[in-house]
Amino acid sequence: MAVTLPPRARSNVSRRSGVISINRRTPQLLGIVPVNNGGFGAADTAANVFARNEIEPLQARFMELNAWLGEDVLRFTPYELGATGAR
Numbered sequence: 021m022a023v024t025l026p027p028r029a030r031s032n033v034s035r036r037s038g039v040i041s042i043n044r045r046t047p048q049l050l051g052i053v054p055v056n057n058g059g060f061g062a063a064d065t066a067a068n069v070f071a072r073n074e075i076e077p078l079q080a081r082f083m084e085l086n087a088w089l090g091e092d093v094l095r096f097t098p099y100e101l102g103a104t105g106a107r
Contacts (some may be wrong), residue, residue: 046070064101071099 048063079096086092
């Protein structure tokens with residue numbers, strides 16, 4: 021049986037961990053500010069790893085619909101890390 025703590029008993033660390041695990045994203049992609057001097061590492065590396073480990077497998081699974089339907093109904097563009105700055 022799982023035990024849940026009341027909201028006031030949860031620490032910031034457990035909230036952060038929950039947000040990260042629920043969204044399956046790294047902290048730098050969620051915009052979470054590190055609480056120590058070590059930081060989280062390079063955001064571009066995290067974005068590329070996320071694309072390879074999460075996005076590409078989902079896209080491959082969706083592409084199976086094309087074979088099942090017998091025609092190309094779904095297409096995806098290859099992931100490219102965008103230029104610096106907002107789009």
